[in-house]
Amino acid sequence: MPAGVQSRRAARVREVADIALAIRTENLTKIYDVGWGRQHVGIEELNLEVETGQIFGLVGPNGSGKTTTLKLLLGLIFPTSGAGEVLGEPMGDPRSKNRVGYLPEGPYFYEHLNAPELLRMYGSLFGMGGAALDARIQELLELVDMWDRRDYRIADYSRGMLQRVGVAQSLINNPDLLFFDEPTSGLDPIGAKDIREVILRLRGEGKTVFLCSHLLKEMEPICDNIAILSRGRLVTEGSVAELLRGDRLRYRLELREPDEELLAKLQGNAEEVLWLEETCRLLFADRQAAFDAAAQAEDEGGYVLAAGPDRRTLEEVFIDAVGEVSVDASDL
Amino acid sequence: MSRSAQKLVAWIVLIGVFIGLQPLNDALSYNRLVLGYARPTPVTKVLQFDAPAMTGIIVGAMMGGFREVAASMLWMKTHSMWHSGEGTKWDHLSLMRMTTLLDPHWLEPWRITAWHCAYNLYVETDDPKEQARLLDMGVNVLKEGISWNPDRFELYFELGWTYFDKIRDYPEAARWLAAAVRFEHPEHIERLIAHAWERLPDMEKALMWYDYCIKRRPSDHTAKGATITIRERYMPAERLVQQRRYDEAAEAVQQYLLVYPTSTLGLHMMGYVYEQAHDYEKALEYWSLAAETLALNHYARYKVAELCERLGWPVPEYASHIYMREQELRKEMAVTHEVN
Amino acid sequence: MRAIFRVARATYYEGWRKRFLNGILVFAILIIGSSWVFTYLQPGAELKMLIDVGLGSIRFFGMLIAVFLGSRLVPDEIEKRTIYTLLSKPVTRMQFLLGKFFGGLATVVSNMALMGLTFYIVFMIKAPQFAQPTEDSPAYKMEFMYENIAKAVLLSFFEMAVVMGIAVVASVVFSWILAAIFSFFVYFTGQMSEFFGHLADPDTGASPVARVVLLTVYRVLPHFENFDVRESILTDVPVIWSYVGMTIGMGVLYITIVLALGYLFFNQREV
Structure with missing residues (x-):
């Protein structure tokens, strides 16, 4: 068999096998030399799998390694060890760049251009041109609501305008995979909502979106899957629904300042009791126990605030997960 | 091409071009x-680590292309300090010297610096x-300037003029002026050479x-006039000297000195006549006169010192210093000669 | 090629917007435009003064622009994060580096061309009257002067291309301030590479170790003084094309070396 055919076949096999994965990393590690022999861990032993067609959120506090991961995947920096693949090619491979879009954190562009000129320059890097490019530019600027302000020089842009144009430039080549680093930071609520809508629309078009953010409230409604990073390590990972539910679904009863007598009676069946300021939250293993306790509390003059399935917010998940690691770290 | 292969190519290109560059640089x-x-x-001075x-x-090199501009600015500063009377003359000298270092191919600062010292x-x-x-x-400033600008007449001329006008060392003046005329130069330099020989007197x-x-x-009237003067006043004496009729020669010059008793030329001529006659005492008398009538007549002083030495008389204070310097220089040259 | 051109074009226009650069250009043009004023300092050699100040300023200010622009081209992109959007597009690092270099070079050359034009105008007006003979100096010959000046300016373009290449590559390795200092240092020592060659001569009696060091310096440094032909302008010796060609060739070879080094450094550089 000629070598050409063989390698084409190998490529096809690879394509089929990885079709569902847009990004995969394997023990990806980046350690920075800070100088004088000191080192700083960027990320450590990171294993990620991002399926195509989903919105994937990489969350974590500042300095947890989100941007490091992004830069590694884009080939802007090089791993200390481990490997990764983007759209079936090794990270940083020029072949994948045609199908990737990137919005850096706090983007900035050549000041002397206006938005259409900037997009034309970027578009021409992909070999685009002519009327098709002009149409694409108009489409994108309308998408990010910048078409009316297209004559402004970038030097005169506000932070929000920069962010909008940043989104537009990342979409110029109609990429299959998008990397957004803190896409809504610095935006007003309306701007943030606009960007979220764009992201959801992209998923609707079958694209994969890789989001990095520390704004959990904004990630919660739009992400399909989430990975939480802390100090360069993957703390927890999974679909948003799973994470919010926890390991198993429990039921909660919330009372307002129950007296000690009542609390002592109800506590027997509860798995856990939590005080959140003047609210007392009791967690039960099954539905029946929770509602029985609620009825009992009503009967005995307690003030029932709520009863129902116990869903956590992403923030709680995050604090739980990151908190654990912090304890681990301080024990070391 | 793999990454390491690209790297290898880059290294090969780098080393290949570097090697190829060397003969080009030499050429x-x-x-x-x-x-x-x-x-x-002044390559030879560099080889001797001349500071x-x-x-x-x-x-x-530090100033790059800006050296001439910087030198001009410094020179303008010197000008303004000079005219406003700011700073001492020694301050001016150091500024001037710095300008010559900044742009050694600029002749004006060399000339002015030397003039400042000597005058x-x-x-x-x-x-x-x-x-x-x-x-x-x-003198040394000008010689240093010449080492940077050996193919221009200006500094040779300036040095010749300093010897002629200030130091009155006519043999040296004639040497440096003759060096100046090897390059493109204005006409008056040849005349000055003639003046220098005339004062010697030769x-x-x-x-x-x-x-x-x-x-x-x-139509060079100056040269014509000088030729007529020499032929009228001194050539008769010169011919008599050649015929060893020294008394008559002295008589001839003396007639001229009656009219112009402090003429440098006449006094030099008298000294010359008596020296040729081996009447050293008389010669010394006239050279002393020449040395004393002018504020500085290096050549006459030198002659005085030389004749005193020959007669075994004490050398007068004003001449001894110059004569010692001359002798040291001779000794130095003799040593270099032996070494070579 | 397309990517290099695009990056270069953006760099070129961006370069014109740098305030410090405009400042240097205006100052340079003022000095060059008034270079004939300096000539009163040296009666009898006005022409030398005019050429020295004019061409000297073009070289000096060209060098300043090349160093300060060159040493900030890449660091500014990193600092402003414009490099991220570019490198995530189909632009290789070498294309990026070449685009930055050629774009910056276009800025430097057009700045210097403006200075050169100013000088040429001043020269054409003033030189004929300065070339007249005076009491103290013979007449200047002006047979080759005009074309020699054009050749001198052409050579200085290539000189600044080498300087800028050094600045760009140094800024990939060091911070931009250190890169600027390094480039100045290389430029100044390169001005006297011939001097190092002389010092390495066995006749100086330098120690063998010192000689090896001096000889290495002499061999490695770009010989910037070769780009300087002002002496021939004053003496009105024709600057022959073969010399111009060889010097430009030397410049191009140095740029090749510098860019090959740039490739090696920048490919490993994290941004």
Whole structure:
């Protein structure tokens, strides 16, 4: 068999096998030399799998390694060890760049251009041109609501305008995979909502979106899957629904300042009791126990605030997960 | 191409080009020298680690293309300080010296610096040793300037003029002026050479140069006038000397001295006549007169010292210093000669 | 090629917007435009003064622009994060580096061309009257002067291309301030590479170790003085094309070396 055919076949096999994965990393590690022999861990032993067609959120506090991961995947920096693949090619491979879009954190562009000129320059890097490019530019600027302000020089842009144009430039080549680093930071609520809508629309078009953010409230409604990073390590990972539910679904009863007598009676069946300021939250293993306790509390003059399935917010998940690691770290 | 292969190619290109560059660089250095594109630098002085020459090269390189502009600005500053009377003359000297280091191919600062030493600073002091030092300084500044600009007439001329006008060392003046005329130069330099020989006095050489001036430009009145004067006043005496009729020769010059008793030329001529007659006492008398009538007549002083030495008389204070310097120089030259 | 051109074009226009650069240009043009004023300092050699100040300023200010622009081209992109959007597009690092270099070079050359034009105008007006003979100096010959000046300016373009290449590559390795200092240092020592060659001569009696060091310096440094042909302008010796060609060739080879080094450094550089 000629070598050409063989390698084409190998490529096809690879394509089929990885079709569902847009990004995969394997023990990806980046350690920075800070100088004088000191080192700083960027990320450590990171294993990620991002399926195509989903919105994937990489969350974590500042300095947890989100941007490091992004830069590694884009080939802007090089791993200390481990490997990764983007759209079936090794990270940083020029072949994948045609199908990737990137919005850096706090983007900035050549000041002397206006938005259409900037997009034309970027578009021409992909070999685009002519009327098709002009149409694409108009489409994108309308998408990010910048078409009316297209004559402004970038030097005169506000932070929000920069962010909008940043989104537009990342979409110029109609990429299959998008990397957004803190896409809504610095935006007003309306701007943030606009960007979220764009992201959801992209998923609707079958694209994969890789989001990095520390704004959990904004990630919660739009992400399909989430990975939480802390100090360069993957703390927890999974679909948003799973994470919010926890390991198993429990039921909660919330009372307002129950007296000690009542609390002592109800506590027997509860798995856990939590005080959140003047609210007392009791967690039960099954539905029946929770509602029985609620009825009992009503009967005995307690003030029932709520009863129902116990869903956590992403923030709680995050604090739980990151908190654990912090304890681990301080024990070391 | 894999990443490491690309790297290898880059290294091969790098080393290959670097090696290929060397003969090109050598060829360019040669071309610059031969085609005359390089400004002259005192290479031999560099080889001897001569401090001012090295400073000139390093300062010049540090300033890059801006050296001439910087030198002009410094020169303007010197000008304004000079005219406003700001700073001492020594302050001015250091500024001037710095300008010569900044742009050694600019002739004006060399000339002015030497003039400043030999004329302005000279009159500030009465100490003959200090005066001699200042004259030396002026002469050395010009010689250093010549080492940077060996193919221009200006500094040779300036040095010749300093010897002629200030120091009155006529043999030296004639030497440096003759060096100046090897390059493109204005006409008056040849005349000055003739003047220098005339003062020595070496009338034959003086006439030869005047003749040259007149042949080149028949309307050269100065040269004509000088030729007539020499032929009328001194040539008769010169011929008598050649015929060893010394008394008659002295008589002839004496008639002229009756009219112009302080004429440098006449006094030199008398000294010359008596020296030829081996009447050293009389010669000394006239050379002393010449040395004393002018504020500085180096050549006459030198003659006085030489004759005193010959007669076994004590050398007068004003002449001894110059004579010692002359002797030291001779000794030095003899040593270098032996070494070579 | 397309990517290099695009990056270069953006760099070129961006370069014109740098305030410090405009400042240097205006100052340079003022000095060059008034270069004939300096000539009163040296009666009898006005022409030398005019050429020295004019061409000297073009070289000096060209060098300043090349160093300060060159040493900030890449660091500014990193600092402003414009490099991220570019490198995530189909632009290789070498294309990026070449685009930055050629774009910056276009800025430097057009700045210097403006200075050169100013000088040429001043020269054409003033030189004929300065070339007249005076009492103290013979007449200047002006047979080759005009074309020699054009050749001198052409050579200085290539000189600044080498300087800028050094600045760009140094800024990939060091911070931009250190890169600027390094480039100045290389430029100044390169001005006197011939001097190092002389010092390495066995006749100087330098120690063998010192000689090896001096000879290495002489061999490695770009010989910037080769780009300087002002002496021939004053003496009105024709600057022959073969010399111009060889010097430009030397410049191009140095740029090749510098860019190959740039490739090696920048490919490993994290941004």
